[in-house]
Every structure is written in C-alpha cells, then in structure tokens.
Amino acid sequence: MGQLIAKLMSIFGNQEHMVIIVGLDNEGKTTILYRFLTNEVVHMCPTIGSNVEEIILPKTCFFMWDIVRPEALSFIWNTYYSNTEFIILVIDSTDRDRLLTTREELYKMLAHEALRDASVLIFANKQDVKDSMRMVGISHFLTLSTIKDHSWHIQGCCALTREGLPAGLQWMESQASAN
Numbered sequence: 001m002g003q004l005i006a007k008l009m010s011i012f013g014n015q016e017h018m019v020i021i022v023g024l025d026n027e028g029k030t031t032i033l034y035r036f037l038t039n040e041v042v043h044m045c046p047t048i049g050s051n052v053e054e055i056i057l058p059k060t061c062f063f064m065w066d067i068v069r070p071e072a073l074s075f076i077w078n079t080y081y082s083n084t085e086f087i088i089l090v091i092d093s094t095d096r097d098r099l100l101t102t103r104e105e106l107y108k109m110l111a112h113e114a115l116r117d118a119s120v121l122i123f124a125n126k127q128d129v130k131d132s133m134r135m136v137g138i139s140h141f142l143t144l145s146t147i148k149d150h151s152w153h154i155q156g157c158c159a160l161t162r163e164g165l166p167a168g169l170q171w172m173e174s175q176a177s178a179n
C-alpha cells in the first residue's frame with residue numbers, strides 16, 4: 001500500500017497535493033469527498049479505489065484519501081503522513097459527545113513528526129441540522145487558537161447541499177499556492 005502511494009505520487013508529480021480526510025465514523029467524510037467531485041468547479045478523474053479521488057482545480061490538484069478505518073491501516077501511517085500536506089478533519093457538529101475524542105485525535109496527529117508541515121482544514125459539518133454546534137463553540141472546545149505550529153482553518157459546512165465546501169477548498173488552494 002505504501003509503495004502504491006509513493007508510485008501514485010511520482011506519477012502525479014509535485015503539483016499534486018496529498019490530502020487525508022480524517023474524523024470519526026459517520027461525520028460525513030465520504031459525503032464531503034464525493035461532493036467535491038460533483039461541484040461544478042471541479043472535474044472528475046478516474047477513481048482509484050473507492051475512497052481516493054483526484055480533485056483537479058484550475059491551478060492545483062488534490063489527491064484526497066478518505067481513510068475508512070485508520071486503525072486498520074496503522075502500519076502505513078508513516079507513509080501516509082510523510083506525504084501529507086493537508087489534513088481535512090471532519091466533525092459532525094451535532095455530536096457533542098464525541099468532540100472530546102476528536103480533540104484528542106487532532107492533537108495526536110498534530111504532534112506527529114511527519115505531519116509537522118501539514119495544514120489543517122476543519123469542516124464543521126451538518127450545519128443544516130437544528131441545534132448543531134456552531135463554529136465558535138467548536139473552535140473554543142478544540143482550543144484551535146492555541147495551534148501556532150500549523151496553518152489551520154475552520155469552515156462550517158453542509159455536505160448534503162455543498163454549502164461551505166468550495167470555501168474550504170479555496171482555503172486549501174491558497175495554502176497550496178503559498179507553499
């Protein structure tokens with residue numbers, strides 16, 4: 001698997017930006033990935049596996065990996081991580097109970113040596129649901145303002161309607177072109 005990633009990276013070349021989509025189950029990761037592809041500003045490329053997609057934008061290109069069961073793939077974490085430029089962390093904004101676990105996972109990832117230079121986009125998903133947590137509350141709970149050694153951005157979204165997804169992608173594009 002690690003060799004496959006390395007090969008894909010070499011085929012796609014340096015313009016390709018490796019992205020991992022992470023989060024707990026049922027947060028909307030896969031929905032977001034496929035909503036990127038059906039957004040009119042992006043063009044579809046052949047799918048490589050069920051949860052890996054190439055998102056091609058006019059000036060940049062993201063190779064996005066929706067990690068289904070990270071724990072099952074722990075043996076290749078280092079390969080994933082060392083090629084990763086962006087982490088998309090997807091949060092189910094309706095699920096207050098699991099935000100603590102998400103916070104722990106976030107800081108564990110940020111402490112990983114191979115992710116030292118990765119930028120983090122946090123999608124506060126399911127904003128369409130009444131009584132979902134808002135971005136200010138989520139930012140506060142995740143203590144995002146204390147993150148000084150990674151670029152980060154939080155974006156509210158609804159994967160079902162795609163609201164907020166283009167804005168998140170735009171932030172990634174701006175980061176990619178700045179690097």
Ligand SMILES: Nc1nc2c(ncn2[C@@H]2O[C@H](COP(=O)(O)OP(=O)(O)O)[C@@H](O)[C@H]2O)c(=O)[nH]1
Pocket residue numbers: 023024025026027028029030031032090125126127128129157158159160161
């Ligand atoms: N209401 C609402 N439901 C969503 C949204 N995004 C995803 N879902 C639903 O949440 C469930 C889990 O989504 P999925 O993408 O499979 O989550 P994953 O396990 O993180 O990949 C599915 O039933 C989706 O239809 C959203 O923005 N709003």
Ligand SMILES: [Mg+2]
Pocket residue numbers: 029030031066068
């Ligand atoms: Mg999924």
